[in-house]
Amino acid sequence: MQSTIDQLCFWINKVPEEFRQMSEIEISQRPAPQKWSKKETLGHLSDSAINNLERFIKIQYEKEPLVLTPYDQVHWVKIQGYQ
Numbered sequence: 001m002q003s004t005i006d007q008l009c010f011w012i013n014k015v016p017e018e019f020r021q022m023s024e025i026e027i028s029q030r031p032a033p034q035k036w037s038k039k040e041t042l043g044h045l046s047d048s049a050i051n052n053l054e055r056f057i058k059i060q061y062e063k064e065p066l067v068l069t070p071y072d073q074v075h076w077v078k079i080q081g082y083q
Helices: 002-021 024-028 038-061 073-080
Strands: none
Touching (some): 024 038, 038 073
């Protein structure tokens, strides 16, 4: 468990550090028309974390069969305006 915590702490510090070293163009550029930019990917990871937190909590107390509610990842990235 400590290894997981250490890795999480590493990335919490490393990602902002990496983003500060990149230009606005680098973090905003999409590698292909239907691919997300680095900013959109980071926004998606935040959305995913929010959704997964709810799932992890529900898994602990809901009766089976557990139904996980999906969310439209592409729509969320678009409406949040991460780009």
